[in-house]
Amino acid sequence: MSTKVFISWSGELSRKLAEALRSWLPATLQYVKPYFTPEDVEKGAKWNSEITKELETSNVGIICLTSDNTEKPWILFEAGALSKSIEKARVCTLLFNLEPTDLKGPLTSFQGTRFLKEDFKRLINTINNVAGDSKLDTVVLDSVFEMWWPKLDEQIADILANDGESKEEEKRSDRDILEEILELNRMNSTRNAHSTHVSRRAVGEILEFLEEMAFVIDHEHGDLGFSLHKRLERPMRHLCMAADAPDLFDRFRRRRERYQVELFAKENKCDEPELPSDGG
Template sequence: MTATKVFISWSGSPSLVVARVWAALLRDVFDDSVDCFISDEMEAGVISMAQIRANLDGAKFAIIVTTRANQNAKWLNFEAGVVSRQLPDDEMPRVVPCLVDFDAMKEVTGPLTMFQMKMLTEKGVEETVRSLASVLGAATNVHTKRFGLLWDTEYKEAFEKAAAVVKNSKDPIPDPRPEKDILAEVLEGVRRLQAGQSQNSMSRGPAAQNPPLPLRDFSRARMDHAIHRWLVKNKFDPSHIVEIDQVNHPDDDLSLVTVKTTLPVNAANALENSLNSAFGDISSTVFFNCESG
């Protein structure tokens, strides 16, 4: 049986300590069923799509080791975005940011908030193990029981020590960034992806190339209708939508739409997937992020 590749992303040497504990735990829980790959942090100037694809090829699950200091790191966010785009589009949480030194999920800012985040606690680690077991098609109860034994005898202490390295680190914790800066980072990632995909698009001929609609053609009424239709279909009251923010990048036809809701996490993720699918004709210029709270 071929092992399933699990990608573990980190940025900054303190988070590497946590990444190594994660790799050891998953190997102990799943034995030869998983092949854990810990990313190498490369300088921004030498990153290429070929290198990223070589490292990520075949990955079915990803853990993003996230700290207060690295949550907005250019490489970490870009790497997470590339991983998520190549994984299957289903309801399973296949990209999981692991929050190391946060007191609450609401403290996280930037693109990583679009994924199903987990705190570095026994509950958060166990839920991540369960998610990976589901992706593997394995017996969840068997691996959960094994995790419980390993947590009590070894990994509770190992994660606590790794988290202490992060908390005691002198890495500066950045101030919260303006949304326009986050948007600019997403734009840069999109440009890299489009550059890597352009040759394939040309090879399929002009008929296969479907340019996205310009941002001015993105209708707020159309979006409101799509959200309302999804709520009705899934039997949620419209009052679950708290606020809708749209931030436009000043120099490009790019928009980040954040939908703040009181929906359960799974429902918010499903709404986000539905919107990104419904507006696929402008998917390279409009990004949806649905928050649960």
């Protein structure tokens, strides 16, 4: 039986590192079946179907972190989803040219692994320990790792050496993250405004994705998700009106109100007041 490893990434450098890991893992541990989505857009489009199914059946999650993606919205979103689908002890942040002290927020709660031989070997042990009947004996695992490690080490070193970024990017604030999400949403709104037809279904999928992201960010960053919702409210209203779907916007607002009540109740350990149903 295969051991499924979900590999999360964001950004071009992180993608190349994750792809190298995806190729190396099953060559070293033949029972491993990695899940790696090569395109950011494809990941977003498939979130509610393929990626959800993969998460539900994955045994281990690896989050590939570089200096320029530790606060990327997609990394934070997938990290939150991994923590809900896989035992937290089996979700690992893999740090490339980073130290655990460089991380902050929700990413600090996961098992941090620097891409150094001994650290990385502990990550391989974690994968091997959940392999069930396919698990390799310690002596065999040590031998296999010693044989295959130099190849991965050389490939990763080459990727990092050829990375176009010569200096570490400044860590972005929560405001910068919100600005990026807002700009993406504005681009979608502008393109749809010039179209002769705006798909109600597409708008519904965008709203559903935003609700999921805001919900995850709420749990990891407190009021950040609520701020995100407020910033997106106006452009989303215009988009819903263009799609002749005011009911979708009303549902969006009511669901956010419910999320806020649920979070408040959880933080204050009190019963949740009843809110009107959103009908969906």
